[in-house]
Amino acid sequence: TxxxxxxxxxxxxxxxxxxxxxxxxxxxxxxxxxxxxxxxxxxxxxxxxxxxxxxxxxxxxxxxxxxxxxxxxxxxxxxxxxxxxxxxxxxxxxxxxxxxxxxxxxxxxxxxxxxxxxxxxxxxxxxxxxxxxxxxxxxxxxxxxxxxxxxxxxxxxxxxxxxxxxxxxxxxxxxxxxxxxxxxxxxxxxxxxxxxxxxxxxxxxxxxxxxxxxxxxxxxxxxxxxxxxxxxxxxxxxxxxxxxxxxxxxxxTDCSPLIEKGSIVALPLDLADLDEDFDTTERYSIDITNGARIINDPSHAGVSVDVGPLEHPGSPLPDPDLNDDGIVGPPDLAILLSAWDTDGCHPADLNGDGTVGPADLALLLAAWTVNP
Known part of the structure:
Protein backbone atom coordinates (compact mmCIF):
# COMPACT_ATOMS: atom_id res chain seq x y z
CA THR A 1 0.00 0.00 0.00
CA THR A 253 26.99 -28.67 5.53
CA ASP A 254 27.64 -32.22 4.37
CA CYS A 255 28.22 -33.19 8.01
CA SER A 256 24.96 -31.82 9.41
CA PRO A 257 23.21 -34.14 11.89
CA LEU A 258 19.89 -32.99 10.42
CA ILE A 259 20.40 -35.03 7.25
CA GLU A 260 18.11 -38.09 7.05
CA LYS A 261 17.02 -37.58 10.70
CA GLY A 262 13.37 -36.61 10.19
CA SER A 263 10.18 -38.65 9.93
CA ILE A 264 8.58 -39.21 6.54
CA VAL A 265 5.38 -40.25 8.31
CA ALA A 266 5.17 -36.77 9.86
CA LEU A 267 4.91 -35.16 6.43
CA PRO A 268 1.30 -34.32 5.53
CA LEU A 269 -0.28 -35.65 2.37
CA ASP A 270 0.12 -33.45 -0.70
CA LEU A 271 -3.62 -32.86 -0.97
CA ALA A 272 -3.09 -29.62 -2.90
CA ASP A 273 -0.79 -31.39 -5.40
CA LEU A 274 1.81 -28.66 -5.04
CA ASP A 275 4.28 -30.50 -7.26
CA GLU A 276 1.64 -30.86 -9.99
CA ASP A 277 2.19 -34.58 -10.51
CA PHE A 278 -1.52 -35.42 -10.08
CA ASP A 279 -0.74 -37.54 -7.01
CA THR A 280 -2.50 -36.34 -3.88
CA THR A 281 -1.86 -39.57 -1.98
CA GLU A 282 1.89 -39.00 -1.67
CA ARG A 283 3.60 -37.21 1.19
CA TYR A 284 4.41 -33.51 0.89
CA SER A 285 7.20 -33.52 -1.67
CA ILE A 286 8.85 -30.07 -1.88
CA ASP A 287 11.06 -28.07 0.46
CA ILE A 288 11.31 -24.33 1.11
CA THR A 289 13.22 -23.76 -2.16
CA ASN A 290 10.69 -25.72 -4.25
CA GLY A 291 13.23 -28.54 -4.47
CA ALA A 292 12.60 -32.18 -3.62
CA ARG A 293 11.60 -32.78 0.00
CA ILE A 294 13.15 -36.25 0.22
CA ILE A 295 16.62 -36.83 -1.25
CA ASN A 296 18.59 -39.96 -0.41
CA ASP A 297 22.03 -38.82 0.72
CA PRO A 298 24.41 -41.78 0.22
CA SER A 299 26.91 -40.34 2.70
CA HIS A 300 24.38 -40.71 5.54
CA ALA A 301 22.75 -43.91 6.73
CA GLY A 302 19.08 -44.47 6.04
CA VAL A 303 16.57 -42.89 3.69
CA SER A 304 14.36 -40.24 5.24
CA VAL A 305 13.46 -36.58 5.15
CA ASP A 306 15.94 -34.08 6.57
CA VAL A 307 15.10 -32.09 9.68
CA GLY A 308 14.33 -28.41 9.01
CA PRO A 309 12.82 -26.62 6.00
CA LEU A 310 15.58 -27.26 3.44
CA GLU A 311 16.59 -30.66 2.09
CA HIS A 312 20.31 -31.25 1.64
CA PRO A 313 21.07 -32.11 -2.01
CA GLY A 314 23.19 -35.09 -1.02
CA SER A 315 26.89 -35.79 -1.17
CA PRO A 316 28.82 -38.82 -2.46
CA LEU A 317 30.32 -41.40 -0.16
CA PRO A 318 33.94 -40.66 0.81
CA ASP A 319 36.73 -41.91 -1.43
CA PRO A 320 38.86 -44.71 0.11
CA ASP A 321 41.92 -42.81 -1.14
CA LEU A 322 41.93 -40.80 2.07
CA ASN A 323 45.24 -39.02 1.44
CA ASP A 324 44.37 -38.29 -2.18
CA ASP A 325 47.60 -39.71 -3.64
CA GLY A 326 45.89 -41.68 -6.38
CA ILE A 327 46.13 -45.14 -4.82
CA VAL A 328 44.61 -46.92 -1.84
CA GLY A 329 47.40 -48.20 0.37
CA PRO A 330 49.10 -48.12 3.78
CA PRO A 331 48.78 -44.33 4.37
CA ASP A 332 45.02 -44.58 3.86
CA LEU A 333 44.83 -47.53 6.23
CA ALA A 334 46.72 -45.52 8.84
CA ILE A 335 44.25 -42.65 8.53
CA LEU A 336 41.31 -44.99 8.93
CA LEU A 337 42.76 -46.78 11.95
CA SER A 338 43.59 -43.48 13.64
CA ALA A 339 39.91 -42.54 13.35
CA TRP A 340 38.60 -45.91 14.61
CA ASP A 341 35.36 -45.62 16.60
CA THR A 342 35.06 -41.94 15.69
CA ASP A 343 31.42 -40.89 15.59
CA GLY A 344 30.00 -38.20 13.38
CA CYS A 345 31.12 -36.96 10.00
CA HIS A 346 34.64 -38.19 9.19
CA PRO A 347 36.29 -38.87 5.79
CA ALA A 348 37.11 -42.41 6.93
CA ASP A 349 33.42 -43.22 7.45
CA LEU A 350 33.30 -44.81 4.02
CA ASN A 351 29.82 -46.31 4.30
CA GLY A 352 28.19 -43.22 5.82
CA ASP A 353 26.79 -44.93 8.91
CA GLY A 354 28.14 -42.31 11.31
CA THR A 355 30.96 -44.41 12.81
CA VAL A 356 34.41 -45.47 11.60
CA GLY A 357 34.60 -49.23 12.08
CA PRO A 358 34.86 -52.69 10.53
CA ALA A 359 32.54 -51.97 7.60
CA ASP A 360 34.72 -49.04 6.56
CA LEU A 361 37.88 -51.13 6.89
CA ALA A 362 36.35 -53.76 4.62
CA LEU A 363 35.59 -51.13 1.98
CA LEU A 364 39.11 -49.75 2.12
CA LEU A 365 40.70 -53.20 1.83
CA ALA A 366 38.42 -54.06 -1.08
CA ALA A 367 39.82 -51.03 -2.91
CA TRP A 368 43.45 -51.73 -1.95
CA THR A 369 46.01 -50.62 -4.61
CA VAL A 370 43.10 -49.64 -6.84
CA ASN A 371 42.81 -46.14 -8.22
CA PRO A 372 39.16 -45.45 -7.21
Whole structure:
Protein backbone atom coordinates (compact mmCIF):
# COMPACT_ATOMS: atom_id res chain seq x y z
CA THR A 1 0.00 0.00 0.00
CA UNK A 2 1.04 3.60 -0.50
CA UNK A 3 -1.09 4.63 2.46
CA UNK A 4 -0.35 4.76 6.16
CA UNK A 5 -3.17 2.64 7.60
CA UNK A 6 -1.38 0.29 9.99
CA UNK A 7 -4.37 -2.06 10.22
CA UNK A 8 -4.06 -3.09 6.59
CA UNK A 9 -2.70 -6.62 6.07
CA UNK A 10 -2.41 -9.24 3.38
CA UNK A 11 -5.62 -11.04 4.35
CA UNK A 12 -6.02 -14.68 3.34
CA UNK A 13 -9.32 -15.64 1.76
CA UNK A 14 -11.09 -18.97 1.37
CA UNK A 15 -9.77 -21.39 -1.27
CA UNK A 16 -7.26 -18.89 -2.64
CA UNK A 17 -3.83 -20.34 -3.38
CA UNK A 18 -1.13 -17.70 -3.57
CA UNK A 19 2.45 -18.58 -4.51
CA UNK A 20 5.70 -16.62 -4.62
CA UNK A 21 9.00 -17.18 -6.41
CA UNK A 22 8.15 -16.30 -10.01
CA UNK A 23 9.87 -14.01 -12.50
CA UNK A 24 6.90 -13.92 -14.87
CA UNK A 25 8.15 -16.34 -17.53
CA UNK A 26 7.02 -19.59 -15.92
CA UNK A 27 4.18 -21.71 -17.25
CA UNK A 28 4.05 -24.20 -14.37
CA UNK A 29 4.16 -24.00 -10.60
CA UNK A 30 7.15 -26.35 -10.50
CA UNK A 31 9.26 -23.81 -12.42
CA UNK A 32 9.22 -21.15 -9.72
CA UNK A 33 12.40 -20.41 -7.77
CA UNK A 34 11.80 -18.61 -4.45
CA UNK A 35 15.55 -18.22 -3.88
CA UNK A 36 16.35 -16.58 -7.22
CA UNK A 37 13.11 -14.58 -7.27
CA UNK A 38 12.19 -13.69 -3.68
CA UNK A 39 8.65 -12.39 -3.23
CA UNK A 40 8.43 -10.13 -0.19
CA UNK A 41 5.35 -9.24 1.82
CA UNK A 42 6.48 -6.32 3.93
CA UNK A 43 4.88 -4.29 6.67
CA UNK A 44 7.12 -1.34 5.84
CA UNK A 45 4.70 1.49 5.03
CA UNK A 46 4.80 5.22 5.60
CA UNK A 47 8.06 6.55 6.98
CA UNK A 48 11.31 4.62 7.09
CA UNK A 49 11.65 2.55 10.24
CA UNK A 50 9.33 0.20 12.09
CA UNK A 51 7.34 2.63 14.24
CA UNK A 52 4.53 3.07 11.69
CA UNK A 53 4.70 -0.37 10.05
CA UNK A 54 1.66 -2.57 9.53
CA UNK A 55 0.48 -4.29 12.69
CA UNK A 56 0.15 -7.68 10.96
CA UNK A 57 1.77 -8.46 7.63
CA UNK A 58 -0.41 -11.54 7.01
CA UNK A 59 -3.74 -12.24 8.66
CA UNK A 60 -6.18 -15.16 8.59
CA UNK A 61 -9.20 -14.50 10.78
CA UNK A 62 -12.23 -16.30 9.34
CA UNK A 63 -13.38 -19.85 10.08
CA UNK A 64 -14.05 -20.57 6.40
CA UNK A 65 -10.34 -20.19 5.64
CA UNK A 66 -9.34 -23.86 5.33
CA UNK A 67 -6.32 -25.97 4.33
CA UNK A 68 -6.94 -25.09 0.69
CA UNK A 69 -6.26 -21.44 1.53
CA UNK A 70 -2.53 -21.50 0.80
CA UNK A 71 0.24 -18.95 1.18
CA UNK A 72 3.42 -20.49 -0.20
CA UNK A 73 6.89 -19.21 -1.03
CA UNK A 74 7.02 -15.71 0.48
CA UNK A 75 9.25 -13.66 2.73
CA UNK A 76 7.09 -12.10 5.45
CA UNK A 77 8.86 -9.26 7.19
CA UNK A 78 8.71 -5.89 8.96
CA UNK A 79 5.42 -6.34 10.78
CA UNK A 80 5.16 -4.35 14.00
CA UNK A 81 2.19 -4.97 16.29
CA UNK A 82 3.09 -2.29 18.80
CA UNK A 83 -0.11 -1.97 20.86
CA UNK A 84 0.20 -3.07 24.49
CA UNK A 85 -1.72 -6.33 23.96
CA UNK A 86 -0.56 -6.74 20.38
CA UNK A 87 0.35 -10.16 18.99
CA UNK A 88 1.31 -11.65 15.64
CA UNK A 89 3.47 -9.06 13.92
CA UNK A 90 4.39 -11.33 11.03
CA UNK A 91 1.44 -13.74 10.79
CA UNK A 92 -1.76 -13.57 12.85
CA UNK A 93 -4.17 -16.53 12.72
CA UNK A 94 -7.41 -16.55 14.73
CA UNK A 95 -11.19 -17.14 14.74
CA UNK A 96 -10.99 -20.79 13.73
CA UNK A 97 -8.97 -20.20 10.56
CA UNK A 98 -7.16 -23.25 9.18
CA UNK A 99 -4.83 -21.98 6.44
CA UNK A 100 -1.71 -23.59 5.01
CA UNK A 101 1.39 -21.43 5.44
CA UNK A 102 4.16 -23.19 3.55
CA UNK A 103 7.72 -22.55 2.42
CA UNK A 104 7.78 -19.05 3.88
CA UNK A 105 10.51 -17.10 5.65
CA UNK A 106 9.00 -15.13 8.52
CA UNK A 107 11.81 -12.79 9.52
CA UNK A 108 12.37 -9.52 11.34
CA UNK A 109 8.88 -8.94 12.73
CA UNK A 110 7.87 -7.62 16.15
CA UNK A 111 4.90 -7.77 18.49
CA UNK A 112 4.71 -5.89 21.76
CA UNK A 113 2.99 -8.66 23.72
CA UNK A 114 3.65 -12.03 22.06
CA UNK A 115 4.22 -13.90 18.84
CA UNK A 116 6.47 -11.52 16.97
CA UNK A 117 6.79 -14.01 14.13
CA UNK A 118 3.55 -16.00 14.31
CA UNK A 119 0.58 -15.97 16.69
CA UNK A 120 -2.09 -18.69 16.55
CA UNK A 121 -5.15 -18.25 18.79
CA UNK A 122 -8.95 -18.39 18.91
CA UNK A 123 -9.42 -22.08 18.02
CA UNK A 124 -7.44 -21.68 14.82
CA UNK A 125 -5.66 -24.75 13.47
CA UNK A 126 -3.20 -23.93 10.67
CA UNK A 127 -0.69 -26.14 8.92
CA UNK A 128 2.71 -24.45 9.01
CA UNK A 129 5.05 -26.35 6.70
CA UNK A 130 8.73 -25.83 5.79
CA UNK A 131 8.83 -22.32 7.26
CA UNK A 132 11.84 -20.46 8.68
CA UNK A 133 10.88 -18.21 11.61
CA UNK A 134 13.97 -16.13 12.29
CA UNK A 135 15.02 -12.95 14.06
CA UNK A 136 11.62 -11.91 15.38
CA UNK A 137 11.07 -10.08 18.67
CA UNK A 138 8.36 -9.78 21.31
CA UNK A 139 8.02 -9.56 25.05
CA UNK A 140 6.80 -13.18 25.09
CA UNK A 141 7.20 -16.12 22.69
CA UNK A 142 8.97 -14.13 20.02
CA UNK A 143 9.04 -16.83 17.35
CA UNK A 144 5.80 -18.83 17.45
CA UNK A 145 3.01 -18.49 20.02
CA UNK A 146 0.10 -20.98 20.04
CA UNK A 147 -2.60 -20.18 22.61
CA UNK A 148 -6.07 -21.75 22.93
CA UNK A 149 -5.66 -23.21 19.47
CA UNK A 150 -4.12 -26.06 17.51
CA UNK A 151 -1.25 -26.02 15.07
CA UNK A 152 0.50 -28.58 12.92
CA UNK A 153 4.07 -27.39 12.50
CA UNK A 154 6.23 -29.58 10.27
CA UNK A 155 9.88 -29.10 9.26
CA UNK A 156 10.26 -25.58 10.67
CA UNK A 157 13.40 -23.67 11.54
CA UNK A 158 12.70 -21.46 14.56
CA UNK A 159 15.92 -19.69 15.46
CA UNK A 160 17.46 -16.52 16.83
CA UNK A 161 14.17 -15.00 18.00
CA UNK A 162 14.36 -12.90 21.16
CA UNK A 163 11.87 -12.41 24.00
CA UNK A 164 12.43 -9.50 26.37
CA UNK A 165 10.54 -11.01 29.33
CA UNK A 166 10.67 -14.35 31.17
CA UNK A 167 9.26 -16.28 28.23
CA UNK A 168 10.75 -18.55 25.56
CA UNK A 169 12.34 -16.84 22.63
CA UNK A 170 11.37 -19.66 20.28
CA UNK A 171 8.03 -21.42 20.79
CA UNK A 172 5.28 -21.32 23.41
CA UNK A 173 2.26 -23.65 23.52
CA UNK A 174 -0.48 -22.79 26.03
CA UNK A 175 -3.82 -24.62 26.32
CA UNK A 176 -3.11 -25.96 22.88
CA UNK A 177 -2.98 -29.12 20.82
CA UNK A 178 -1.00 -30.06 17.76
CA UNK A 179 2.18 -31.47 16.30
CA UNK A 180 5.75 -30.23 16.14
CA UNK A 181 7.88 -32.53 13.99
CA UNK A 182 11.13 -32.48 12.01
CA UNK A 183 11.95 -29.02 13.34
CA UNK A 184 15.05 -27.09 14.36
CA UNK A 185 14.67 -24.86 17.43
CA UNK A 186 17.98 -23.25 18.30
CA UNK A 187 19.62 -19.95 19.19
CA UNK A 188 16.51 -18.31 20.65
CA UNK A 189 16.95 -16.07 23.67
CA UNK A 190 14.91 -15.04 26.68
CA UNK A 191 15.34 -12.39 29.33
CA UNK A 192 15.05 -14.75 32.28
CA UNK A 193 14.81 -18.30 30.94
CA UNK A 194 17.75 -20.54 30.12
CA UNK A 195 18.24 -24.02 28.73
CA UNK A 196 15.38 -25.74 26.96
CA UNK A 197 12.88 -23.23 28.37
CA UNK A 198 14.52 -20.42 26.38
CA UNK A 199 13.75 -22.40 23.22
CA UNK A 200 10.32 -23.91 23.91
CA UNK A 201 7.75 -24.20 26.69
CA UNK A 202 4.59 -26.31 26.84
CA UNK A 203 1.79 -25.62 29.33
CA UNK A 204 -1.58 -27.39 29.64
CA UNK A 205 -1.20 -28.70 26.11
CA UNK A 206 -1.42 -32.04 24.33
CA UNK A 207 1.26 -32.24 21.67
CA UNK A 208 3.05 -34.72 19.47
CA UNK A 209 6.68 -33.55 19.53
CA UNK A 210 8.96 -35.79 17.46
CA UNK A 211 12.19 -35.76 15.45
CA UNK A 212 13.21 -32.22 16.40
CA UNK A 213 16.64 -30.74 17.03
CA UNK A 214 16.05 -28.64 20.16
CA UNK A 215 18.88 -26.74 21.80
CA UNK A 216 19.46 -27.75 25.44
CA UNK A 217 16.83 -30.49 25.22
CA UNK A 218 16.30 -31.93 28.71
CA UNK A 219 13.92 -34.79 27.92
CA UNK A 220 10.84 -33.25 29.55
CA UNK A 221 8.96 -32.86 26.26
CA UNK A 222 8.41 -35.15 23.33
CA UNK A 223 9.88 -38.59 22.81
CA UNK A 224 13.29 -40.16 22.29
CA UNK A 225 13.40 -39.15 18.61
CA UNK A 226 14.16 -35.55 19.59
CA UNK A 227 17.82 -34.59 19.94
CA UNK A 228 20.19 -31.73 20.75
CA UNK A 229 23.00 -31.20 18.24
CA UNK A 230 24.58 -28.30 16.39
CA UNK A 231 22.60 -28.12 13.13
CA UNK A 232 25.79 -27.27 11.17
CA UNK A 233 24.34 -24.71 8.80
CA UNK A 234 26.66 -23.61 6.04
CA UNK A 235 26.21 -19.89 6.78
CA UNK A 236 22.85 -19.15 8.41
CA UNK A 237 23.42 -15.37 8.84
CA UNK A 238 24.05 -14.95 5.12
CA UNK A 239 26.20 -12.25 3.58
CA UNK A 240 25.06 -9.52 5.97
CA UNK A 241 26.03 -11.55 9.05
CA UNK A 242 22.62 -11.13 10.69
CA UNK A 243 20.06 -13.90 11.26
CA UNK A 244 16.52 -12.76 10.58
CA UNK A 245 17.01 -10.90 7.30
CA UNK A 246 16.11 -11.77 3.73
CA UNK A 247 19.55 -13.20 2.87
CA UNK A 248 19.64 -15.92 5.55
CA UNK A 249 21.28 -19.07 4.17
CA UNK A 250 19.45 -22.24 5.23
CA UNK A 251 21.79 -24.70 3.53
CA UNK A 252 23.39 -27.49 5.55
CA THR A 253 26.99 -28.67 5.53
CA ASP A 254 27.64 -32.22 4.37
CA CYS A 255 28.22 -33.19 8.01
CA SER A 256 24.96 -31.82 9.41
CA PRO A 257 23.21 -34.14 11.89
CA LEU A 258 19.89 -32.99 10.42
CA ILE A 259 20.40 -35.03 7.25
CA GLU A 260 18.11 -38.09 7.05
CA LYS A 261 17.02 -37.58 10.70
CA GLY A 262 13.37 -36.61 10.19
CA SER A 263 10.18 -38.65 9.93
CA ILE A 264 8.58 -39.21 6.54
CA VAL A 265 5.38 -40.25 8.31
CA ALA A 266 5.17 -36.77 9.86
CA LEU A 267 4.91 -35.16 6.43
CA PRO A 268 1.30 -34.32 5.53
CA LEU A 269 -0.28 -35.65 2.37
CA ASP A 270 0.12 -33.45 -0.70
CA LEU A 271 -3.62 -32.86 -0.97
CA ALA A 272 -3.09 -29.62 -2.90
CA ASP A 273 -0.79 -31.39 -5.40
CA LEU A 274 1.81 -28.66 -5.04
CA ASP A 275 4.28 -30.50 -7.26
CA GLU A 276 1.64 -30.86 -9.99
CA ASP A 277 2.19 -34.58 -10.51
CA PHE A 278 -1.52 -35.42 -10.08
CA ASP A 279 -0.74 -37.54 -7.01
CA THR A 280 -2.50 -36.34 -3.88
CA THR A 281 -1.86 -39.57 -1.98
CA GLU A 282 1.89 -39.00 -1.67
CA ARG A 283 3.60 -37.21 1.19
CA TYR A 284 4.41 -33.51 0.89
CA SER A 285 7.20 -33.52 -1.67
CA ILE A 286 8.85 -30.07 -1.88
CA ASP A 287 11.06 -28.07 0.46
CA ILE A 288 11.31 -24.33 1.11
CA THR A 289 13.22 -23.76 -2.16
CA ASN A 290 10.69 -25.72 -4.25
CA GLY A 291 13.23 -28.54 -4.47
CA ALA A 292 12.60 -32.18 -3.62
CA ARG A 293 11.60 -32.78 0.00
CA ILE A 294 13.15 -36.25 0.22
CA ILE A 295 16.62 -36.83 -1.25
CA ASN A 296 18.59 -39.96 -0.41
CA ASP A 297 22.03 -38.82 0.72
CA PRO A 298 24.41 -41.78 0.22
CA SER A 299 26.91 -40.34 2.70
CA HIS A 300 24.38 -40.71 5.54
CA ALA A 301 22.75 -43.91 6.73
CA GLY A 302 19.08 -44.47 6.04
CA VAL A 303 16.57 -42.89 3.69
CA SER A 304 14.36 -40.24 5.24
CA VAL A 305 13.46 -36.58 5.15
CA ASP A 306 15.94 -34.08 6.57
CA VAL A 307 15.10 -32.09 9.68
CA GLY A 308 14.33 -28.41 9.01
CA PRO A 309 12.82 -26.62 6.00
CA LEU A 310 15.58 -27.26 3.44
CA GLU A 311 16.59 -30.66 2.09
CA HIS A 312 20.31 -31.25 1.64
CA PRO A 313 21.07 -32.11 -2.01
CA GLY A 314 23.19 -35.09 -1.02
CA SER A 315 26.89 -35.79 -1.17
CA PRO A 316 28.82 -38.82 -2.46
CA LEU A 317 30.32 -41.40 -0.16
CA PRO A 318 33.94 -40.66 0.81
CA ASP A 319 36.73 -41.91 -1.43
CA PRO A 320 38.86 -44.71 0.11
CA ASP A 321 41.92 -42.81 -1.14
CA LEU A 322 41.93 -40.80 2.07
CA ASN A 323 45.24 -39.02 1.44
CA ASP A 324 44.37 -38.29 -2.18
CA ASP A 325 47.60 -39.71 -3.64
CA GLY A 326 45.89 -41.68 -6.38
CA ILE A 327 46.13 -45.14 -4.82
CA VAL A 328 44.61 -46.92 -1.84
CA GLY A 329 47.40 -48.20 0.37
CA PRO A 330 49.10 -48.12 3.78
CA PRO A 331 48.78 -44.33 4.37
CA ASP A 332 45.02 -44.58 3.86
CA LEU A 333 44.83 -47.53 6.23
CA ALA A 334 46.72 -45.52 8.84
CA ILE A 335 44.25 -42.65 8.53
CA LEU A 336 41.31 -44.99 8.93
CA LEU A 337 42.76 -46.78 11.95
CA SER A 338 43.59 -43.48 13.64
CA ALA A 339 39.91 -42.54 13.35
CA TRP A 340 38.60 -45.91 14.61
CA ASP A 341 35.36 -45.62 16.60
CA THR A 342 35.06 -41.94 15.69
CA ASP A 343 31.42 -40.89 15.59
CA GLY A 344 30.00 -38.20 13.38
CA CYS A 345 31.12 -36.96 10.00
CA HIS A 346 34.64 -38.19 9.19
CA PRO A 347 36.29 -38.87 5.79
CA ALA A 348 37.11 -42.41 6.93
CA ASP A 349 33.42 -43.22 7.45
CA LEU A 350 33.30 -44.81 4.02
CA ASN A 351 29.82 -46.31 4.30
CA GLY A 352 28.19 -43.22 5.82
CA ASP A 353 26.79 -44.93 8.91
CA GLY A 354 28.14 -42.31 11.31
CA THR A 355 30.96 -44.41 12.81
CA VAL A 356 34.41 -45.47 11.60
CA GLY A 357 34.60 -49.23 12.08
CA PRO A 358 34.86 -52.69 10.53
CA ALA A 359 32.54 -51.97 7.60
CA ASP A 360 34.72 -49.04 6.56
CA LEU A 361 37.88 -51.13 6.89
CA ALA A 362 36.35 -53.76 4.62
CA LEU A 363 35.59 -51.13 1.98
CA LEU A 364 39.11 -49.75 2.12
CA LEU A 365 40.70 -53.20 1.83
CA ALA A 366 38.42 -54.06 -1.08
CA ALA A 367 39.82 -51.03 -2.91
CA TRP A 368 43.45 -51.73 -1.95
CA THR A 369 46.01 -50.62 -4.61
CA VAL A 370 43.10 -49.64 -6.84
CA ASN A 371 42.81 -46.14 -8.22
CA PRO A 372 39.16 -45.45 -7.21
Missing amino acids: TGTDRTISFDLVARARVFGGFDGTEVALAQRDPVAHPTILSGEIGLAGAIDNSQHVVRADESFIDRDSILDGFIITAGNMSSVAGTGGGVFITNGAKPTIANCRIVGNNAFAAGGGVRVEGNASPLIMNCAILGNTARNAAGLDVVNAAATVINPLIAHNASSLVSPGGVRWTNATGTLANGVIVGNTSNGLVGQAAQITVASSTLNITHNDIEDLDGSIGDATNFDEDPAFLNLPGTDGVVGTVDDDLRL
